[in-house]
Structure formats: C-alpha cells, structure tokens
Amino acid sequence: MGGLGNNFCNLPSTSSEMTCGSFLSQQQRTFIQMRTVLKVVDNSGAKKVMCIQALKGKKGARLGDTIIASVKEAMPNGKVKKGKVVYGVVVRAAMQRGRCDGSEVKFDDNAVVLVDKQGQPIGTRVFGPVPHELRQKKHVKILTLAGHIA
Amino acid sequence: MRLEKCWFCSSTIYPGHGIQFVRNDAKIFRFCRSKCHKNFKMKRNPRKVKWTKAYRRLHGKDMTQDSTFEFERKRNRPERYDRNIAENTLKAIKKIDKIRSDRAYDHIKNRLKTGKIQRQKQARKQLEQDIHLVKAPLALAQDSSLHLPKITVNVSQTWTEENQPMEE
Numbered sequence: 542m543g544g545l546g547n548n549f550c551n552l553p554s555t556s557s558e559m560t561c562g563s564f565l566s567q568q569q570r571t572f573i574q575m576r577t578v579l580k581v582v583d584n585s586g587a588k589k590v591m592c593i594q595a596l597k598g599k600k601g602a603r604l605g606d607t608i609i610a611s612v613k614e615a616m617p618n619g620k621v622k623k624g625k626v627v628y629g630v631v632v633r634a635a636m637q638r639g640r641c642d643g644s645e646v647k648f649d650d651n652a653v654v655l656v657d658k659q660g661q662p663i664g665t666r667v668f669g670p671v672p673h674e675l676r677q678k679k680h681v682k683i684l685t686l687a688g689h690i691a
Numbered sequence: 692m693r694l695e696k697c698w699f700c701s702s703t704i705y706p707g708h709g710i711q712f713v714r715n716d717a718k719i720f721r722f723c724r725s726k727c728h729k730n731f732k733m734k735r736n737p738r739k740v741k742w743t744k745a746y747r748r749l750h751g752k753d754m755t756q757d758s759t760f761e762f763e764r765k766r767n768r769p770e771r772y773d774r775n776i777a778e779n780t781l782k783a784i785k786k787i788d789k790i791r792s793d794r795a796y797d798h799i800k801n802r803l804k805t806g807k808i809q810r811q812k813q814a815r816k817q818l819e820q821d822i823h824l825v826k827a828p829l830a831l832a833q834d835s836s837l838h839l840p841k842i843t844v845n846v847s848q849t850w851t852e853e854n855q856p857m858e859e
Contacts, residue, residue, distance in 0.1 A: 645710045646711045646713060648712075
C-alpha cells in the first residue's frame, strides 16, 4: 500500500513544463573522477573537496571507494584547511551502484567523509544517510557515526 | 528477502528488479521499473497519473477497504521459523489471494454494472426505432418480434472432385 501512504507534499509540485523535466531526467550519472567536486558530510571543517585521484578503478570512483581530494572550501576554524590534500571515502554517489541482491541504489548527490591514511574518519559526526556497502569495505567506524544507514 | 512496493505504481518489486533512490533526508523511494522512476524524476504526482494504484484507489476504481488487506501489513518483527506455521502460511497466502482477487473483481463488476444496463437500454431503443432498416415491413407485419426472419438457402452445386479448381 505504498502508493496511498505517500506524502507528496515533500516534493514541490511544479506547474511547469514537460520540456524542462525531460531535459533534467536525461542526465547520465557517471563515476567520480579528477576535478569532481564533492560535498563533505562530516564535521572535520572542510565543506567542499575536489577529487584529484580515484584510488582503484580506471574510470573513476564509485560508492564506497576511497579518493584523494584537495580541499577547496573550508570552515574558518576546522581540523582541515583550504588547499590541503586529504583522503576521503565516498558515502553518497549519484551514480547507481548494484547491490548483491540485484537491485540498484542511488543517492541525491556526491558526498565524502574525510579519512586519514589508515581509513579512520577525521571528523566525529556524519550527516545524512550512508549506504551499508561501507561495511563490506571495512569502514565500520563511519557506519557507527552515521545517523541513517540506507 | 522482502517484497517491496513501488512508490509510484504500488506494484510489488521482486528481488533483482528496480532502482532504490535515497534522498538526503533519508527517505527511500523504490521503483519497480524505469517507467515509474522517470515519472518520479518528472515530479509527477502518482495520485494524478491514471494507471497507478494510488489514482485508482483515490477515485474509487479499485477496492480500498477489505479485511484481506490486513494480512499484507508490514511487520518488522522476525518470526522464529516453525515448519508448520510456514506450511500453513503458504496455503493461506494462496487462499487469501484468491479471495482478494475475487472481491476486487466483484467490486469492478458492480461499478461497471450501471454502464452496462444503460448501454443495453440504448441498444433496445435503437432496435425498436430502426428495425425498418433491416426487416421488411411485410415481415414485420407478420411477426412483430425484433428478430430477423430465418432464411434457408438451397445449394444447387454439389462439391465434387471434378468441380474443384486446380490448386497451384
């Protein structure tokens, strides 16, 4: 009975145009590669990072992979400053990732959690939903910090 | 394993099908196929899209309240496996499904009954008015029913071997 219980007031109802909608829905989502700007969803101090290298993967990083990134935008007093090169774990990716039961998941945006070389998160909180693909990648610490697990 | 419902059309999503979209407020939208997914991306309201279950239930086309729906409620407590219970549940599922589909069918039949009666009345009226188009007035004078008279045709040529055309 999913259809009846759905509260549509969350999404704004547009009176407008099919043309604008059809343009948007044809966006093809791809990997996270060099120059991709990602949102930072922990309280390490950075706000936006730009990917400079995807470790593992010829075409780029996906959900759950680690990347090397450069901090582009940061909060004035935080653990990381602008221009620093950091490691990060992709916790939300707009590109769909296949799950082992055959279905696919995708998120609304691209987001990272900054980690150190050993894989431990620098911040102490994580905002927003995270996938449970991280468990297989051994990022258990991030899962414990997370609010929602998708 | 859990059988989910599509957010847009309310059909069941079997394992291995569909896409799950997680919004940043942690609300999960599941879609059974790309048709529903694309409609969602277009920001269409399922209550206004004619072929979805949401529309049909809202506009009274399909059955809304029935005791058989209680069996399908989502339960989050896992049950300890018991062979007897599992066996009985499987038998019950079949029976309940049959009952529910019969009731849904009756609901639709009832809904369409008035239209059917109206169409029959109109057809009868038309027949009474326009019977002269198909039945000669002499025949109508002889028997005033609305059926056409039966005509018997005598076939003169018999179907024999010689009369058959040459087949290529």
